[in-house]
C-alpha cells in the first residue's frame with residue numbers, strides 16, 4: 150500500500166536505492182532539451198519507459214507478431230500465450246483473485262466508460278452515483294453521459310480546503326437509490342492519496358458496489374484490490390511504465406458474468422446467427438475485435454519489471470522527493486502550493502502570484518524541465534480551490550533526483566523573476 154511517510158534525503162543512502170542505475174534503464178531520460186539535461190517531472194501525465202518494456206515490444210514485433218485467439222499456427226499461439234500471460238501478470242500485480250477478472254481496455258477512461266455503459270444499463274432515472282470533488286474528468290464525464298441518457302443523479306463527496314476527501318459526509322450522501330460509489334485512488338491534480346479502503350468499507354456496509362480509478366495508484370506502490378475491497382479497479386498502462394493505449398479493468402468475479410457486453414464484434418461471441426447470439430465467457434465477452442496485443446504484452450513487461458524493484462525503497466525515495474520539493478518550492482515568496490493533504494503521492498501543484506501557469510511552464514521547458522500546466526482534466530476541484538485557470542504541476546517518480554528538485558526550484562524562481 151502507499152507510503153507517504155516523510156523521509157529526508159540523507160536516508161536515501163540507508164535505503165540503498167541506486168537512482169542512477171534506475172535512470173540508466175530509461176533511454177528517454179538521457180537527453181538534452183533546449184540545451185539542458187531533461188528534467189522530466191510530468192510523470193502523472195505519463196511515465197517514461199524502461200528498456201525492459203521497449204525491448205519486449207520490439208521483440209514481439211520482430212519475432213512473435215500475429216493475431217491472437219484465432220490462428221492454429223505457431224505465431225498466433227505464441228502471441229496468444231504472451232497476451233494471456235500479461236493478463237495473469239496484471240492479476241498478480243493487483244492481487245486479483247482470478248485471471249478472468251481482468252479485462253484489457255485502452256486505459257482508465259475506457260474502463261470507466263465500460264462500467265458506466267454496461268453497469269449503467271441496469272440503472273433508472275433517479276438512481277444515484279456518488280463520486281468525489283477530486284475526480285479526473287474520466288470519472289465525471291461518463292456519469293454525465295448516463296445522466297443525460299437516463300436521468301441518473303450525480304452526488305459529490307466534498308473535499309476540504311487542503312484537498313482531502315471529507316469522509317465524514319459520505320454516510321449522509323448514501324440513500325436507498327445509491328447504486329455505485331466511484332472515486333480515484335490518488336488525485337492527479339493534487340496528489341492526495343484517498344482512503345479508498347475506508348470508502349469501500351462504508352459502501353459494503355450499505356451493499357453498494359465501488360469503482361476505484363487507479364490511474365495514479367499503481368505507479369506509486371503495490372495495489373491490492375482484495376485488501377481495498379473494491380468491485381472495480383481501473384488502471385492505465387502508460388502511467389505505470391507500460392505502453393499507451395492499454396490498460397485494464399479489474400472486476401470482482403460476479404460482475405463480469407452478469408454485466409452486458411460493452412462493444413460487439415469478433416472474439417467476444419460463442420455463436421452468432423442472424424436471429425440469435427451467445428457471448429463468450431468473460432473476459433473475452435468484453436474484448437471485441439483485435440486488441441492492443443503488443444500493448445498488453447508491454448504492460449505485462451512493465452509490471453514484471455516493477456515487481457522486481459524494492460517497493461519500500463521506491464516509496465521512501467518518492468516521499469523524500471515530495472518533502473524536498475514541498476520545502477524548496479514552498480520557500481519561494483509568492484508561490485502557493487495547492488493541495489496539502491496529509492497523505493500525498495509525489496505531486497506538487499502550485500501557482501505563482503499574478504503569473505499564468507502556462508507562462509511558467511513555457512519558461513521551465515526552455516530550461517529543460519517538463520511539467521504539466523493547466524487544469525489537469527480536473528476542472529471542478531481547481532475551481533473549488535480558487536485556481537480555475539490552472540496550476541503548474543510537478544509530478545515526480547522514483548527515477549527523479551534531489552538535484553532535479555533543486556533545478557526545478559531554481560528554474561521556477563528564475564521564471565518568476567522574468568515574468569514579474
Ligand SMILES: Cc1ncc(COP(=O)(O)O)c(C=O)c1O
Nearest residue numbers: 256257258285287333337364385
Ligand atoms: C486520476 C486519473 N484518472 C483517469 C485518468 C485518465 O487516464 P487515461 O487518459 O490513461 O485513460 C487520468 C489521466 O491523467 C488520471 O490521472
